[in-house]
Amino acid sequence: MNLIQRIAAGLAIAAVSTGLLASPEDDLKAFQGFFHKRFPDVSNAELGNGVYAIDPVGRANWEAIEEFPPYEPMIDQGHEMWDKPFANGKHYKDCLPDGPALGKEFPHWDKKSGRVVTLPLALNECREVNGEKPLPYNKGKLASLLAYLAFESRGQLIDVKIPKDDPRALEAYEKGKHFYFARRGQLNFSCATCHMQSTGMRIRSEILSPALGQATHWPVYRSKWGELGTLHRRFGGCNKNVRAKAFPAQSEEYRDLEYFLTYMSNGLPLNGPAARK
Amino acid sequence: MRGVMLTITLMLVGCATTALAGQPEYQKALADAKAAQKKAASVDGEWRDVGKLIKQAEAAAAKKEYDTALKLADEAKAQGELGYAQAMSQKNAGFPSYVK
Amino acid sequence: MRDEHRGRRAARSLALLAGLAVGLSAAAADSNIEKGRAIALERSKGNCIACHMIPGGDSPGNIAPPLVGMKARFPDRAALKAQIFDATVRNPETSMPPFGRNRILTPKELDEVVDFVWSL
Numbered sequence: 355m356n357l358i359q360r361i362a363a364g365l366a367i368a369a370v371s372t373g374l375l376a377s378p379e380d381d382l383k384a385f386q387g388f389f390h391k392r393f394p395d396v397s398n399a400e401l402g403n404g405v406y407a408i409d410p411v412g413r414a415n416w417e418a419i420e421e422f423p424p425y426e427p428m429i430d431q432g433h434e435m436w437d438k439p440f441a442n443g444k445h446y447k448d449c450l451p452d453g454p455a456l457g458k459e460f461p462h463w464d465k466k467s468g469r470v471v472t473l474p475l476a477l478n479e480c481r482e483v484n485g486e487k488p489l490p491y492n493k494g495k496l497a498s499l500l501a502y503l504a505f506e507s508r509g510q511l512i513d514v515k516i517p518k519d520d521p522r523a524l525e526a527y528e529k530g531k532h533f534y535f536a537r538r539g540q541l542n543f544s545c546a547t548c549h550m551q552s553t554g555m556r557i558r559s560e561i562l563s564p565a566l567g568q569a570t571h572w573p574v575y576r577s578k579w580g581e582l583g584t585l586h587r588r589f590g591g592c593n594k595n596v597r598a599k600a601f602p603a604q605s606e607e608y609r610d611l612e613y614f615l616t617y618m619s620n621g622l623p624l625n626g627p628a629a630r631k
Numbered sequence: 632m633r634g635v636m637l638t639i640t641l642m643l644v645g646c647a648t649t650a651l652a653g654q655p656e657y658q659k660a661l662a663d664a665k666a667a668q669k670k671a672a673s674v675d676g677e678w679r680d681v682g683k684l685i686k687q688a689e690a691a692a693a694k695k696e697y698d699t700a701l702k703l704a705d706e707a708k709a710q711g712e713l714g715y716a717q718a719m720s721q722k723n724a725g726f727p728s729y730v731k
Numbered sequence: 732m733r734d735e736h737r738g739r740r741a742a743r744s745l746a747l748l749a750g751l752a753v754g755l756s757a758a759a760a761d762s763n764i765e766k767g768r769a770i771a772l773e774r775s776k777g778n779c780i781a782c783h784m785i786p787g788g789d790s791p792g793n794i795a796p797p798l799v800g801m802k803a804r805f806p807d808r809a810a811l812k813a814q815i816f817d818a819t820v821r822n823p824e825t826s827m828p829p830f831g832r833n834r835i836l837t838p839k840e841l842d843e844v845v846d847f848v849w850s851l
Contacts, residue, residue: 356673356674356675357673357674358674358675358676358718358719358721358722359675361722376726381726384726384730384731385726385730387731388729388730388731531725532724532725533675535724535725535726535727536718536721536724537717537720537721537724538675538676538717538718538721539678539679540678540679540680540710540713540828540833540834540835541828541833541835542717542819542828542829542833543826543828544724546727547826548826550727550729550730551727551729551824551826552794552826555792555793555794556792556793556794557781557782557792557794558780558781558790558791558792559790559792593679594679597678597679597680598677598678598679599672599677599678599679599681599682600679601675607675706834709834710834713832713833713834727824728824729824
């Protein structure tokens with residue numbers, strides 16, 4: 355943790371525990387309320403469809419694409435990966451017994467290792483524990499496996515917890531929240547600048563998607579990528595777009611950010627994988 | 632003849648020293664740029680182009696284009712410092728006024 | 732040459748020079764406006780059209796006010812320049828990047844884009 359994070363997290367925790375600052379539950383109410391006011395006719399479930407919930411023209415195109423979803427072959431690939439045993443005979447299911455419908459269990463705070471554990475992280479650690487090489491985090495095989503798991507988890511409601519018996523969990527949440535609202539990069543944007551302040555408006559011809567619902571639908575087949583990509587790949591791309599140096603996928607910064615962002619979508623149904631422009 | 636040879640020699644030496652005159656300034660600017668990059672990174676505030684500018688400065692210096700190398704290193708340093716200042720200014724970042 | 736004749740010639744030369752200066756600066760401003768337009772429309776430079784409607788530009792964003800009537804909105808060119816240099820001064824929560832402070836544009840580019848925007 356760097357100095358800024360230490361200061362921010364320390365201040366926040368002191369303030370939350372003394373009731374001076376909003377708790378995560380207060381944050382959640384304010385965050386979701388903001389979007390419900392901005393888009394009063396859009397349900398929580400629909401918000402998981404991003405811009406296609408608020409842009410009728412885009413939605414028509416998207417619905418046409420969804421008739422033959424570009425991510426379908428990857429779901430099949432991922433299914434094969436899930437079923438195939440490791441060289442030592444074990445399976446992913448031995449590490450993650452609730453799978454494949456386990457989307458709602460991630461991300462979560464892991465007390466033992468003292469960090470936020472995301473699904474991609476858990477999958478690679480399962481591989482390593484069983485003598486397999488970890489897979490790259492941004493795209494490719496791991497993304498296909500995630501597509502299968504996301505598909506099987508559709509409909510589950512997001513329910514990220516911040517356990518009260520470990521103050522480090524709240525710290526990670528506060529660090530993710532700080533990341534979200536801090537201006538960064540040469541262009542001086544925070545995530546909120548586009549996805550809260552200007553959501554629904556157009557940057558050039560592109561409508562800015564609302565932050566509420568952004569965590570529900572990963573991995574994403576993005577036409578721009580011509581392939582499936584993960585949430586952390588998108589974090590990196592966004593950071594580069596505002597001319598900030600990107601952090602590595604599954605870095606502590608991005609895992610804490612995912613923790614905050616997913617918590618903010620608590621109550622929304624998972625609906626991955628998804629197709630986007 | 633000797634006068635001409637002397638003039639030519641002096642000119643050549645003069646040119647060489649002018650070309651190398653930028654080198655110590657560049658070296659300092661490069662060191663400053665790298666320090667600024669590190670400082671920005673230490674607070675998660677590094678900007679996208681700082682690393683690239685440093686590489687470009689080093690490439691120009693390798694070709695002995697010290698004027699260009701100096702400009703690039705100075706730009707890298709400036710952006711490094713701005714990234715650090717930005718991160719420090721965002722210490723209290725949280726829910727903006729337009730939410731709630 | 733007699734004095735008054737010399738005086739008239741001097742006056743004429745001065746007038747010519749003054750006219751030339753005005754003409755040159757007008758021409759410079761015009762070429763600045765063209766350079767500024769290019770900066771405003773270029774994605775890697777000002778990219779103003781990402782958020783602002785600009786007359787003559789295609790597919791503008793709508794995040795920010797359209798750039799029209801600029802001399803009425805900013806009677807003072809220096810105020811417009813300050814706003815483009817660093818919009819966070821007037822509004823700390825602005826979504827507009829600080830084009831000058833963050834070195835997105837060089838001082839020369841900033842002047843050119845100010846000339847362009849002020850002409851709208």
